[in-house]
Amino acid sequence: MSQSLSLVVNQKTVTVEVDDPNMPLLYALRDELGFHGPKFGCGLGQCGACTVLLNGEALRSCLMPVSAVVGSSVTTLEGLAEGDALHPLQQAFIDEQAVQCGYCINGMIIQSAALLRRNPTPSDEQIRQELANNLCKCGTHVRILRAVKRASESMQGGQHV
Amino acid sequence: MFDISSSRRGFLKGGAVVVGFSLLPQAAQLLAQTGTQEKSVNLDQVDGFLAIDKTGQVTVFSGKVDLGTGVETALAQMAAEELDVAIERITIIQGDTALTPDQGTTYGSMSITNGGLQIRQAAATARQALIAKAAVRLKVGIDHLQVTNGVISTAPGAPGLSYGELVGGDQLNLPIATNVVLKDAMQYRSIGKSAARRDIPPKVTGDFTYMQDFKVPEMLHARVIRPPAMGATLISVDEASVKDIPGLLKVVREGNFLAVVGKTEWSAIQATKTLSASWTNWTGLPEQEKLWEHVRATPVTNTEVSSKLGDTGAALRSAHRTLKSTYDFAIHTHGSIGPSCAIAQFKDGDLTCWTASQGTHALRRQLAVMFKLDPKNVRAIYLEGAGCYGRNGHEDAAADAALLAKIMNKPVRVQWMRADEHGWDPKGPPTLIDMQAGFDADNHLTAWQSDFFVPDGKPGTVALIAADLSDMPHEDFISPGGVMGNSGIPYRFANILTQGHRLANTPFRPAWIRSPGRMQNTFANESFLDEIAAVEGIDPMTIRLKSIDPTDLRGAEVLQRLATISKWQAGAYPRPAGTDETVRGRGLAYVKYDLSKTYVAMVADVEVNRKTGKILARKFYVTHDCGLVINPDGTRNQIEGCIVQTLSRTLREELKFDQSTVTSRDWASYPILTFPEVPEIEIELIERPTEPPLGVGEIAAAVVCAAVGNAVFDATGVRLRSIPFTEAKVLAALGHTASTSV
Numbered sequence: 021m022s023q024s025l026s027l028v029v030n031q032k033t034v035t036v037e038v039d040d041p042n043m044p045l046l047y048a049l050r051d052e053l054g055f056h057g058p059k060f061g062c063g064l065g066q067c068g069a070c071t072v073l074l075n076g077e078a079l080r081s082c083l084m085p086v087s088a089v090v091g092s093s094v095t096t097l098e099g100l101a102e103g104d105a106l107h108p109l110q111q112a113f114i115d116e117q118a119v120q121c122g123y124c125i126n127g128m129i130i131q132s133a134a135l136l137r138r139n140p141t142p143s144d145e146q147i148r149q150e151l152a153n154n155l156c157k158c159g160t161h162v163r164i165l166r167a168v169k170r171a172s173e174s175m176q177g178g179q180h181v
Numbered sequence: 182m183f184d185i186s187s188s189r190r191g192f193l194k195g196g197a198v199v200v201g202f203s204l205l206p207q208a209a210q211l212l213a214q215t216g217t218q219e220k221s222v223n224l225d226q227v228d229g230f231l232a233i234d235k236t237g238q239v240t241v242f243s244g245k246v247d248l249g250t251g252v253e254t255a256l257a258q259m260a261a262e263e264l265d266v267a268i269e270r271i272t273i274i275q276g277d278t279a280l281t282p283d284q285g286t287t288y289g290s291m292s293i294t295n296g297g298l299q300i301r302q303a304a305a306t307a308r309q310a311l312i313a314k315a316a317v318r319l320k321v322g323i324d325h326l327q328v329t330n331g332v333i334s335t336a337p338g339a340p341g342l343s344y345g346e347l348v349g350g351d352q353l354n355l356p357i358a359t360n361v362v363l364k365d366a367m368q369y370r371s372i373g374k375s376a377a378r379r380d381i382p383p384k385v386t387g388d389f390t391y392m393q394d395f396k397v398p399e400m401l402h403a404r405v406i407r408p409p410a411m412g413a414t415l416i417s418v419d420e421a422s423v424k425d426i427p428g429l430l431k432v433v434r435e436g437n438f439l440a441v442v443g444k445t446e447w448s449a450i451q452a453t454k455t456l457s458a459s460w461t462n463w464t465g466l467p468e469q470e471k472l473w474e475h476v477r478a479t480p481v482t483n484t485e486v487s488s489k490l491g492d493t494g495a496a497l498r499s500a501h502r503t504l505k506s507t508y509d510f511a512i513h514t515h516g517s518i519g520p521s522c523a524i525a526q527f528k529d530g531d532l533t534c535w536t537a538s539q540g541t542h543a544l545r546r547q548l549a550v551m552f553k554l555d556p557k558n559v560r561a562i563y564l565e566g567a568g569c570y571g572r573n574g575h576e577d578a579a580a581d582a583a584l585l586a587k588i589m590n591k592p593v594r595v596q597w598m599r600a601d602e603h604g605w606d607p608k609g610p611p612t613l614i615d616m617q618a619g620f621d622a623d624n625h626l627t628a629w630q631s632d633f634f635v636p637d638g639k640p641g642t643v644a645l646i647a648a649d650l651s652d653m654p655h656e657d658f659i660s661p662g663g664v665m666g667n668s669g670i671p672y673r674f675a676n677i678l679t680q681g682h683r684l685a686n687t688p689f690r691p692a693w694i695r696s697p698g699r700m701q702n703t704f705a706n707e708s709f710l711d712e713i714a715a716v717e718g719i720d721p722m723t724i725r726l727k728s729i730d731p732t733d734l735r736g737a738e739v740l741q742r743l744a745t746i747s748k749w750q751a752g753a754y755p756r757p758a759g760t761d762e763t764v765r766g767r768g769l770a771y772v773k774y775d776l777s778k779t780y781v782a783m784v785a786d787v788e789v790n791r792k793t794g795k796i797l798a799r800k801f802y803v804t805h806d807c808g809l810v811i812n813p814d815g816t817r818n819q820i821e822g823c824i825v826q827t828l829s830r831t832l833r834e835e836l837k838f839d840q841s842t843v844t845s846r847d848w849a850s851y852p853i854l855t856f857p858e859v860p861e862i863e864i865e866l867i868e869r870p871t872e873p874p875l876g877v878g879e880i881a882a883a884v885v886c887a888a889v890g891n892a893v894f895d896a897t898g899v900r901l902r903s904i905p906f907t908e909a910k911v912l913a914a915l916g917h918t919a920s921t922s923v
Contacts, residue, residue: 040427047446064847066847110385117377121568122249122385123566147856153855157515157568159827160825163821
């Protein structure tokens with residue numbers, strides 16, 4: 021029996037029809053709502069490719085039942101920019117060319133956004149620890165670390181969620 | 182917005198066509214429906230590679246594809262250079278069998294070297310012909326004409342003719358002049374610059390369409406259910422076990438091929454968990470703990486000598502002292518972060534497949550064989566997937582999707598789950614290498630012998646799982662890739678013998694993973710040279726500089742410049758090992774890739790915790806000479822990737838299995854390197870703009886294992902000869918040394 025759920029995604033209220041309220045949020049975002057930022061990587065919460073922000077905290081959307089986020093605010097990679105202005109992390113990843121295949125980059129940016137929200141001036145070690153459960157197989161780590169540091173520095177004095 | 186009607190007309194009348202990258206899927210879908218036989222895909226025709234529309238927009242058709250390496254941007258730079266147009270005016274269409282020439286599979290670091298050269302030649306031919314055409318119309322000699330961003334005139338800003346006007350919406354109708362003069366290095370404007378990668382902005386905003394993001398109308402979602410034991414036979418399926426799953430449409434069984442198809446991804450995923458099926462038992466795999474005995478006992482089909490100098494057998498027999506070591510390298514999986522995915526559709530008997538395959542033309546031929554179709558009735562269209570480091574599961578997902586699309590008579594998307602990817606992608610085969618050296622009474626090396634135990638096989642394609650399981654036509658041979666590469670050594674010794682003992686089989690379906698064979702072979706060669714250095718009492722840099730082929734000046738320069746940037750200290754070797762809990766060391770490795778390509782040398786600085794056995798690589802220094810560099814920052818990005826990815830393979834990665842199947846089915850059971858362990862990397866790129874480009878993508882990967890192993894020896898005095906260098910192996914090696922002081 022299909023049911024209708026009301027979600028807040030990227031500050032807009034949207035409705036999804038689901039057969040199973042236990043379906044992970046990831047499939048609602050990707051297949052029902054057309055947000056391709058979050059990626060399917062493992063479905064096990066091990067790699068971080070599917071990460072979204074839930075009320076500002078990083079969340080593995082491949083495990084969280086869609087019905088459990090009703091009433092919460094979900095932000096995907098598509099919702100980070102403010103109008104035409106990229107989020108400082110997005111800009112820093114471009115500036116550092118911190119992408120190879122880019123499949124993990126959604127998770128890297130979203131996880132780092134959660135970190136910078138909590139701690140706007142993380143040390144190199146804190147960045148490494150924050151990203152310890154986000155996997156990259158291309159070996160882009162060195163650039164990713166530089167990009168997060170750069171974003172943190174560019175945000176000093178500025179205001180950004 | 183993309184103007185479908187004009188593009189369609191363009192194709193139908195055989196004229197030039199331009200499609201925007203982000204709109205490629207829609208265009209590709211449309212073209213699949215309209216037929217595109219008029220677009221040349223000939224390797225010897227300019228139209229095969231290039232189209233210029235009336236507005237001067239350029240489309241490059243590349244058979245080589247961007248696997249996340251940035252090659253799309255580099256190819257655009259090369260075309261922009263030869264055409265003298267701004268890079269922004271160039272769109273690249275990749276790996277569409279109906280539109281792009283068959284430039285061979287994207288592997289072996291050859292996209293720029295070979296693929297880029299063909300595109301440069303096509304572009305240079307077009308430029309030359311258009312200048313000749315302009316000379317006639319402008320009534321001036323060709324020597325008086327120049328090109329400024331696609332406009333031909335006597336001087337920048339002077340009245341002239343644009344490429345768009347000259348081509349007039351037609352095809353170019355020119356054979357590629359393979360002797361065409363390419364632009365002189367002194368004139369480069371685009372080549373050699375760190376152009377920003379064009380794919381990165383959409384990748385950081387979520388706008389990029391990966392294979393996994395692509396959709397077609399009326400598409401169904403499928404998941405495959407592989408045999409629980411790899412060689413098991415399907416006995417029965419209880420379809421009633423999944424009848425209550427909303428949205429599930431069909432359980433498909435073809436021989437041992439089992440899949441579920443639904444309206445939604447979730448319906449198919451639930452069905453894979455719920456479906457009750459009965460399979461036979463099968464225990465055809467060797468015991469993991471006896472893997473190396475198994476490899477050694479595998480029948481040898483032939484022995485292939487890759488280099489021979491002097492009489493190694495005699496030299497070893499008469500040696501004053503000999504040294505023998507055996508190296509082994511574990512089975513690896515590709516571990517792409519995005520599991521394989523494909524969409525296929527049958528329409529009027531024609532098969533169209535959207536795929537992240539590294540070789541769409543080869544896949545097209547395989548699918549044609551599988552479905553008994555003429556290849557012209559099969560079209561494979563490339564869409565970038567997650568990082569591809571060789572022949573992973575994408576081709577198999579394509580075959581899964583094609584088989585299901587035929588049965589369902591609708592487009593079907595197959596997305597492998599994580600366990601499918603780890604369990605069923607082709608593996609880097611286990612590699613065993615015996616090394617021998619002979620020395621005279623003064624401890625000088627007199628003979629070198631390497632014996633590589635590697636799978637036999639034919640080059641080309643890897644059999645498709647769906648064809649195998651459903652007993653449809655497929656290859657009956659294995660194809661491990663060019664695993665004899667880097668078996669020969671870039672050094673001159675009096676007696677050298679390197680040979681591969683090609684094995685009749687290997688436990689898992691093999692294929693190539695980044696630096697296939699070369700990584701394993703270089704690990705053994707460059708570690709063993711360090712063992713020799715320790716016997717001779719010469720430090721690792723000095724023995725390499727002393728032994729390198731004296732005509733190989735570029736190789737020597739790579740080593741010398743590495744000595745400078747790493748502040749290498751020559752001297753007695755080995756150095757006394759430290760006795761603290763944490764000890765530090767540095768190791769060196771060098772290779773001239775395939776003895777004909779890029780030169781790379783690397784120093785690794787590591788720490789070893791003697792109590793826990795944990796190795797932490799702190800810093801890598803790299804010198805890298807690949808000749809002409811198209812995009813320096815892109816090259817650095819690839820070198821960094823080679824190092825971090827291979828450090829993961831060196832320290833962590835090992836496929837685990839029981840006698841029925843792979844037991845490393847997720848990231849917990851197949852751990853990879855994570856951020857806390859990422860090293861610092863310092864690279865010196867040696868750019869040689871007047872030399873040919875020699876390749877970048879996988880070169881630096883080949884030397885990482887030996888550099889790390891040699892550094893561990895420097896730190897601890899123990900030699901690690903088995904990849905991965907796990908904590909347990911380090912502790913065992915340290916314990917062995919303490920008790921027997923080898």
